[in-house]
Structures are given as structure tokens and as C-alpha cells.
Amino acid sequence: MHLTLQHGAYRAQVDTMGGELISCRDGQGLEYIWQGDAAVWPGRNPLLFPIVGALADATVCFAGRAYRMQRHGFARRQEFAVTGHGENWAELELRDSPETRAAYPYPFRLRVRQTLGEGGFTTAVTVENPGPAELPFCLGAHTGFCCPLLPGERFEDYELVFAQPETCPALIPKGGGLDRGRTAPGLENARVLPLRYETFDALDTLVFEGLRSRSVTLRHRTAGRGVRVDFSGFPVLALWTMPDKHAPYLCIEPWHGCPHMEGEGTEFTDKAYCIRLAPGAARTLSYRVALL
Structure with a gap:
């Protein structure tokens, strides 16, 4: 089921499958969210829970017992219940079930609030632990943005601009995993990262950890149109x-977690950036997108 959000001239849609915001249009009707293509990538804006990326052999251990789980977890393929819906917001919830416990043996509540505001949207995700034991999890976003935005533009007409100058190599996936010793040149005392399809053809994904910047802007180099993503907390x-594929989109993905890392242990709690939530506790992570 799709829910419609409206704020002034802005429009958005939220899908109860995965709880994701799948469309965001400005006052002129320009769409900023990639609308998916089965021949390229059918996703649009999936929520990554309770893992981010791929596990080694698609297997993880919880308290010594092995479980199977596919890349990016199961939340993106689950139907969320609508717990609230106003003109410019929607709240949705996913709870554990026999299906989820077969892969992730914990009770949990995953609440998503999608809010359309003046000039953009905010996604806030709250994980609650209703169980008697510690709840380990990772959480991430995977928003696909249209790039280019307008006909006649090219992917290479756009660039990424970080809030601060950065010196940070990019971790490069291999076999779905990461190794801090396997990097490629990323940012060297620079704020701007030009976009080229050839970069992704060669490297697949650029993964940055340790950035000082808490926001990044995807923009047309001369016209300035695009989006700014605030990923504070990730x-x-x-x-x-x-x-x-040379498809017209770029995913900007804030992660609190990452694919399996070379040298990590077999327990889920050994994973980098794993959050460990005490019984009865809750943790909220959010990111904001401003349309430029």
C-alpha cells in the first residue's frame, strides 16, 4: 500500500512494503528518487536491518548458533503496519515474527517515521528491544537519487561536495566484504568528488569511514540542483x-554497520559498528534530505 504525503507544493509517497519513502517531488513535479528498473536495480530507497551489506557465506552466529541471512537483511522485504498517518508524515512499524526469528532470533520493534517538510524529507528509524536479552543490530539507508535529474544532462555533470575538506581513502568491496588494507584513492584534502561511471565500473562501491563531514551534497556542477544528505549519527x-549499467541514479547510503570485514569474528557482535541495545531500551537514527 502506498501512502501520500504533502507539504505545500511538495509531494511524497511511502510504501508499506519495507516502510520506505519511494517518491519525492518538488513544486514543479521533478522527481528526486530513482524509480527502479528491473533490468538495472529494482530498488528505490530500502531500509537495511538488521544487517548492512553481505555476511560471509550469508551466515552469522548469534550466541554460537549459525543463522542464514541475505544481503542487507530482511526489513526491506517485509510489510510494515501503519501506526499513524498525517498530511505530511507517516509512521510504520515492523515487529518480529516466526519468519524473522528464523533468521534473527530476537524480539524487536522497528519503527519508521517518514516526514515531508519544507524542501525535503526526514527518515527517522527507531529500534526498540522488548526482550529480556541484549539486542544486537546494524542499520542503514540505501537511498537512490536520480542523477541526472533533467533530460539532456549527464551523470558526469554532477559532483559530490562534502561539508568539510576530507582526507580519506575508499574501502573497496571484494566478494561482498571489506578489508581495511584494500583501498582506492578517495579524497585527499578535498571536498569535491567528481562523478564518473568508470569509477563504479571498476570499484563497484565506495565506502568511507572516519569522515569529518556530517553532510554531503549531490549537485549539478554548474546549475547547482541536486540534494543534500545529512547523515549525522552514521x-x-x-x-x-x-x-x-550506466543508469541514471546514485545511491547515497548512511550506514551504522558494514559488510563482513576481514578479520572479524563469527559472532554478530564482532561486526564493526554493531549496536547492542539493552533490554527495554530504544535507539533512534535519522537522516535528512534537502532538495536543492
Whole structure:
């Protein structure tokens, strides 16, 4: 089911499948969210829970017992219940079930609030632990933005501009995993990262950890149109478009977690950036997108 949000001339849609915001249009009707293409990447803006990225052999251990889980977790393929809906906001919830416990043996509540505001949207995700034991999880966003935005423009007409100068190599996936010793040149005392399809054809995904910047802007180099993503609270930022497809989108992905890392242990709690939530506790992470 799709829910419609409105704020002034801005319009958005939220899908109860995955709880994701799947469309955001400005006052002129310009769409900023990639609308998916089965021949390229059918996703649009999936929520990543309770893992981010791929596990080694798609397997993880909880308290010594092995479980199978596919890349980016199961939340994106689950139907969320609508718990509230106003003119410019929607709240949705996913609770554990026999299906989720087969892969992730914990009770949980995953609440998503999508809010359309003046000039953009905010996604806030709250994880609650109703169980008697500690709840380990990772959480991430995977928003696909239209790039280019207008006919006649090229992907290479756009650039990424970080809020501060950065010196940070990019971690490069191999076999779905990461190794801090396997990097490519990323940012060297620079704020601007030009976009080229060839970069993603060669490297697949650029993963940055340790950035000082808490926001990044995807913009047309001369016209300035695009989006600014505030990812405060997320320690990792990934950039991706499907290699060798040259499709008109770029995913900007704030992560609190990452794919399996070389040298990590077999327990889920050994994973980098794993959050460990005490019984009865809740944790909220949010990111904001401003349309420029």
C-alpha cells in the first residue's frame, strides 16, 4: 500500500512494503528518487536491518548458533503496519515474527517515521528491544537519487561536495566484504568528488569511514540542483550505482554497520559498528534530505 504525503507544493509517497519513502517531488513535479528498473536495480530507497551489506557465506552466529541471512537483511522485504498517518508524515512499524526469528532470533520493534517538510524529507528509524536479552543490530539507508535529474544532462555533470575538506581513502568491496588494507584513492584534502561511471565500473562501491563531514551534497556542477544528505549519527557512508549499467541514479547510503570485514569474528557482535541495545531500551537514527 502506498501512502501520500504533502507539504505545500511538495509531494511524497511511502510504501508499506519495507516502510520506505519511494517518491519525492518538488513544486514543479521533478522527481528526486530513482524509480527502479528491473533490468538495472529494482530498488528505490530500502531500509537495511538488521544487517548492512553481505555476511560471509550469508551466515552469522548469534550466541554460537549459525543463522542464514541475505544481503542487507530482511526489513526491506517485509510489510510494515501503519501506526499513524498525517498530511505530511507517516509512521510504520515492523515487529518480529516466526519468519524473522528464523533468521534473527530476537524480539524487536522497528519503527519508521517518514516526514515531508519544507524542501525535503526526514527518515527517522527507531529500534526498540522488548526482550529480556541484549539486542544486537546494524542499520542503514540505501537511498537512490536520480542523477541526472533533467533530460539532456549527464551523470558526469554532477559532483559530490562534502561539508568539510576530507582526507580519506575508499574501502573497496571484494566478494561482498571489506578489508581495511584494500583501498582506492578517495579524497585527499578535498571536498569535491567528481562523478564518473568508470569509477563504479571498476570499484563497484565506495565506502568511507572516519569522515569529518556530517553532510554531503549531490549537485549539478554548474546549475547547482541536486540534494543534500545529512547523515549525522552514521559512522560510515557508501556510494553506489550498478557497475556497467550506466543508469541514471546514485545511491547515497548512511550506514551504522558494514559488510563482513576481514578479520572479524563469527559472532554478530564482532561486526564493526554493531549496536547492542539493552533490554527495554530504544535507539533512534535519522537522516535528512534537502532538495536543492
